Amino acid sequence: MKQPPRSPRSLPQGGAPNGFGPGAREAGTTRDRILARLRASRPSQPLPAPVLDEHYAPRARNETLAGRVARFRAGIESFHAEVHLASEAGWPALLARLCAEKGVGSLLYGAGTPAGGRLDQSAFPATALRPWAGCVEDLKAELFHRIDAGFTQALGAIAETGTLIVWPSEAEPRTLSLVPPIHFALLDARSIHPTFFDAIRAGNWADGLPTNALLVSGPSKTADIQQTLAYGAHGPKELVVIVIEAEGEVR
Amino acid sequence: MSAPAPATSKGDARPIAFVSAQALRERMHEAVNDPHLRTSFRGAMDFLMAKRAAQFPDESELASLRTLSEAIRQYSLSKLPDLLEQLEANLTRNGVQVHWAADAGEANAIMLGIARRHAAKSIVKGKSMVSEEIEFNHAMQAAGIEALESDMGEYIVQLAGEKPSHIIMPAIHKTKEQIARLFADKVPGVDYTDNVDALIQIGRQVLREKFEQADIGLSGVNFAVAETGTLCLVENEGNGRMCTTVPRVHMAITGIEKVVEKLEHVAPLFSILTRSATGQAISTYFNMISGPRKPDEKDGPEEVHLILLDNGRSQAYADEQLRKTLQCIRCGACMNHCPVYTRIGGHAYGTTYPGPIGKIVSPHMMGLEQTHLLPTVSTLCGACGEVCPVRIPIPELLVRLRGEAQSAPHANPAMAGQGAGYSALASFAWRAWARIYASPGNYRLFSWLASRLRALTPSRQSGWTAARTPLTPAPRRLRDMVRDRR
Numbered sequence: 001m002k003q004p005p006r007s008p009r010s011l012p013q014g015g016a017p018n019g020f021g022p023g024a025r026e027a028g029t030t031r032d033r034i035l036a037r038l039r040a041s042r043p044s045q046p047l048p049a050p051v052l053d054e055h056y057a058p059r060a061r062n063e064t065l066a067g068r069v070a071r072f073r074a075g076i077e078s079f080h081a082e083v084h085l086a087s088e089a090g091w092p093a094l095l096a097r098l099c100a101e102k103g104v105g106s107l108l109y110g111a112g113t114p115a116g117g118r119l120d121q122s123a124f125p126a127t128a129l130r131p132w133a134g135c136v137e138d139l140k141a142e143l144f145h146r147i148d149a150g151f152t153q154a155l156g157a158i159a160e161t162g163t164l165i166v167w168p169s170e171a172e173p174r175t176l177s178l179v180p181p182i183h184f185a186l187l188d189a190r191s192i193h194p195t196f197f198d199a200i201r202a203g204n205w206a207d208g209l210p211t212n213a214l215l216v217s218g219p220s221k222t223a224d225i226q227q228t229l230a231y232g233a234h235g236p237k238e239l240v241v242i243v244i245e246a247e248g249e250v251r
Numbered sequence: 252m253s254a255p256a257p258a259t260s261k262g263d264a265r266p267i268a269f270v271s272a273q274a275l276r277e278r279m280h281e282a283v284n285d286p287h288l289r290t291s292f293r294g295a296m297d298f299l300m301a302k303r304a305a306q307f308p309d310e311s312e313l314a315s316l317r318t319l320s321e322a323i324r325q326y327s328l329s330k331l332p333d334l335l336e337q338l339e340a341n342l343t344r345n346g347v348q349v350h351w352a353a354d355a356g357e358a359n360a361i362m363l364g365i366a367r368r369h370a371a372k373s374i375v376k377g378k379s380m381v382s383e384e385i386e387f388n389h390a391m392q393a394a395g396i397e398a399l400e401s402d403m404g405e406y407i408v409q410l411a412g413e414k415p416s417h418i419i420m421p422a423i424h425k426t427k428e429q430i431a432r433l434f435a436d437k438v439p440g441v442d443y444t445d446n447v448d449a450l451i452q453i454g455r456q457v458l459r460e461k462f463e464q465a466d467i468g469l470s471g472v473n474f475a476v477a478e479t480g481t482l483c484l485v486e487n488e489g490n491g492r493m494c495t496t497v498p499r500v501h502m503a504i505t506g507i508e509k510v511v512e513k514l515e516h517v518a519p520l521f522s523i524l525t526r527s528a529t530g531q532a533i534s535t536y537f538n539m540i541s542g543p544r545k546p547d548e549k550d551g552p553e554e555v556h557l558i559l560l561d562n563g564r565s566q567a568y569a570d571e572q573l574r575k576t577l578q579c580i581r582c583g584a585c586m587n588h589c590p591v592y593t594r595i596g597g598h599a600y601g602t603t604y605p606g607p608i609g610k611i612v613s614p615h616m617m618g619l620e621q622t623h624l625l626p627t628v629s630t631l632c633g634a635c636g637e638v639c640p641v642r643i644p645i646p647e648l649l650v651r652l653r654g655e656a657q658s659a660p661h662a663n664p665a666m667a668g669q670g671a672g673y674s675a676l677a678s679f680a681w682r683a684w685a686r687i688y689a690s691p692g693n694y695r696l697f698s699w700l701a702s703r704l705r706a707l708t709p710s711r712q713s714g715w716t717a718a719r720t721p722l723t724p725a726p727r728r729l730r731d732m733v734r735d736r737r
């Protein structure tokens with residue numbers, strides 16, 4: 001059908017109809033106006049709360065620790081991360097070797113954590129170990145231009161997707177896992193949850209999240225140019241995970 | 252590098268309200284006749300559809316996850332005003348400053364105020380469609396502040412002086428050769444290369460400097476959690492983390508509909524979002540932000556602001572059927588599966604949000620005067636509704652919006668601009684048609700007349716004959732032929 005030339009028709013004077021839009025005249029602040037409008041039109045009864053267990057419970061897997069490690073590993077490797085297994089005693093030596101292989105000249109890590117304490121006592125043959133000291137403002141230039149790798153502990157992981165759970169802290173600031181070109185993460189195999197949902201429930205996350213909590217699944221990437229996958233977009237170009245296995249359980 | 256010029260000859264960086272119904276027709280026509288554009292969208296959409304399908308091998312798991320996701324979104328909307336207040340209270344307790352904006356003008360004014368207070372010269376942006384919706388970059392530029400996109404796709408689009416053509420993959424309309432030429436022309440000291448890795452590394456170098464120096468970082472929000480006061484961001488590149496971590500001030504902007512009650516509610520929504528959007532099991536980063544830097548912490552922004560934007564959403568909310576529009580989690584699956592979007596691309600629509608979601612949400616943001624033609628840019632094939640992870644009945648909403656646009660203007664309409672597409676002639680024709688078809692006697696008379704007077708059928712029949720042969724009644728009616736056969 002042909003559209004006849006149109007003039008604004010029958011709009012009530014003074015703005016958009018129904019009191020919507022910029023012309024509306026209502027009292028109070030924008031906040032009050034938005035909330036009042038929503039209150040006026042919301043359903044009289046909220047809908048029943050969704051029951052998440054109905055979806056998750058029947059899909060729960062009865063999986064051994066080794067099974068979870070294997071799934072986590074397959075997942076995160078498919079996202080281009082590197083995974084190494086180590087013992088509680090042996091991981092600093094493994095980290096030293098990986099740093100040497102990758103030509104890491106300087107490794108920044110969080111001071112005052114259990115893992116940081118181990119590194120405080122270590123000497124790496126080819127790598128300068130740098131505990132984080134001060135605020136990011138004091139070491140921004142170095143962090144952006146001279147540090148080759150950052151080391152953090154992972155709070156846990158998710159087997160279903162191959163995902164690390166990273167909760168930055170005073171000791172392990174947020175930029176440690178973000179700015180240096182390589183991110184090394186230390187993961188205890190026993191802290192791998194089957195799903196993200198399980199991790200939130202098991203860790204009671206709703207009772208208190210840190211300033212920043214992260215899920216990390218591989219090094220930074222993009223497919224913004226012709227859907228071609230490229231790694232090392234803005235964050236780390238490499239993600240290396242060292243999984244500490246409880247002796248004998250994994251292999 | 253300086254901010255790009257405001258508008259280009261192609262006009263894709265013009266403010267969204269510019270596109271009139273006539274312009275929309277012309278843009279669609281142009282797009283359909285552009286073989287390069289057709290090829291690149293066809294290829295990209297086939298790729299995205301295949302990747303999504305591969306993520307859902309188990310039909311029953313998908314069905315269950317969709318049911319759950321739809322329930323969570325509908326539940327959240329049913330408590331929306333309460334959840335917004337709870338979110339505000341918890342964010343405030345966490346040290347985040349919460350602002351409310353009725354429209355684009357208010358949102359930009361709030362953010363400009365924050366930028367001025369910090370004497371900010373540059374703002375580095377993570378991907379945010381809401382910031383596109385309010386023309387944030389234009390507003391900052393007009394105030395002499397650089398607003399630089401840092402998502403690779405957005406960066407490319409901004410460098411070219413264009414707008415995103417897809418809500419998830421903004422530069423999907425560009426070939427790598429075009430991007431190579433763009434970088435060689437616009438980025439100082441860069442030679443032509445069409446190696447994708449090399450191009451990404453160029454972007455990385457340029458933008459790292461910006462992250463290091465920017466005064467303010469801006470981001471969108473994928474989910475806002477009321478019970479904890481947490482802003483969740485989904486991304487792959489790490490630029491979202493950079494923008495929300497490195498600058499001293501972080502401003503986040505979101506539509507008021509993005510809030511959910513519980514943290515655990517984001518688990519299924521996040522899972523179905525990345526799988527529906529790009530066919531990824533999970534995105535590289537999921538960033539949960541619950542406040543500014545605490546006294547003992549060594550990095551992170553010292554100030555965090557959240558701007559809650561209405562911009563037409565409360566209008567959609569007021570109507571039970573139209574409210575479903577707000578269930579959207581902005582995955583883009585509806586556009587990936589849309590035969591119209593695939594053929595005309597994202598720019599032709601002229602709206603911030605293209606494709607099926609754009610057709611149902613833009614009329615609330617811009618009014619039906621601007622957008623009354625949009626709901627008709629659809630075949631109603633139903634693909635969008637079939638893939639939507641939160642089961643928004645998009646085709647049903649399109650029909651409703653067509654009705655709102657084309658019915659005679661009346662008092663107390665559900666939408667601004669109701670009746671903007673009304674035509675007295677068309678309305679008369681349809682009423683007559685209804686009358687004829689509702690009565691067997693009228694219908695028999697009409698069909699008898701039509702077959703006798705077929706020579707008088709006009710050869711030009713408005714929109715119908717623009718791309719088809721004219722409709723002409725058959726010389727003999729079907730009922731007559733059936734009768735003769737007996």
Ligand code: SF4
Binds near residue numbers: 585
């Ligand atoms: S309408 Fe549905 S399919 Fe389209 S973007 Fe929104 S959630 Fe995705």
